Amino acid sequence: MSQDPIPCAKCKNPVELGSQYFPFCCERCKMSDLGHWMSENYRISRNLDHRDVDSFDPTIDHPDFDADLDSSVD
Numbered sequence: 001m002s003q004d005p006i007p008c009a010k011c012k013n014p015v016e017l018g019s020q021y022f023p024f025c026c027e028r029c030k031m032s033d034l035g036h037w038m039s040e041n042y043r044i045s046r047n048l049d050h051r052d053v054d055s056f057d058p059t060i061d062h063p064d065f066d067a068d069l070d071s072s073v074d
Contacts, residue, residue, distance in 0.1 A: 009033060 005014035010029035015022055024030040036042045 003017050005016050006023070007013070008015050008025040008029055009023045010033050011025060013025040015025045019025075021027055021030045024033065033042075
């Protein structure tokens, strides 16, 4: 049994769960949304709190991160 489609996050056309561009209906909507984020038309409007900072682990979230920062400090 398939689920009812949901509206595209950009244009509101129907999108099937699990489709290639989900939650968008097509690459055009996906790229348009990305463009808005990159040009800072969209932004997160709340301040960070301690839970945001405490949950960030650069060694997990960014595997290329050099965790030994003390060696780069003069």
